[in-house]
Amino acid sequence: MATLAALRQALADQLAGITGLRAHASWPGTLNGTSAVVTRRQTDPDTSAGADTITLSVRVMVPWESTPGRAQGELDELTDRFGARSIRAAVDADASLGGVCDDARVTVVEADNLVEYPPGTGVQYLSAEIVVEVL
Numbered sequence: 001m002a003t004l005a006a007l008r009q010a011l012a013d014q015l016a017g018i019t020g021l022r023a024h025a026s027w028p029g030t031l032n033g034t035s036a037v038v039t040r041r042q043t044d045p046d047t048s049a050g051a052d053t054i055t056l057s058v059r060v061m062v063p064w065e066s067t068p069g070r071a072q073g074e075l076d077e078l079t080d081r082f083g084a085r086s087i088r089a090a091v092d093a094d095a096s097l098g099g100v101c102d103d104a105r106v107t108v109v110e111a112d113n114l115v116e117y118p119p120g121t122g123v124q125y126l127s128a129e130i131v132v133e134v135l
Contacts, residue, residue, distance in 0.1 A: 002100040010097035061125040
């Protein structure tokens, strides 16, 4: 299996094809518009098969701004199962992430919430976490 950095980058590259989404393989200093940040959630070592199962987190961040309904609608599009802007559909379209893994699949979409990023700036985003298991 590829390195963690290569897996994060491959997933970010795949998500970069979604219209209007800026995908990052690590946390940037600031966000510019609707973004997805790929980080490691956990690694489960599998000594019997010789391969780890890596779980990645895709943190989707939609600017809250002055129209919460617009932010919720955009987050819904990105977290839906199907559609041109669906992160799950983008992962399903090439589950090998460009050949860097055997399989990747969305396992869960966590609750929506408001977050501030960068911390202490007062800039709010409507956010959800999409969990992607990579084998």
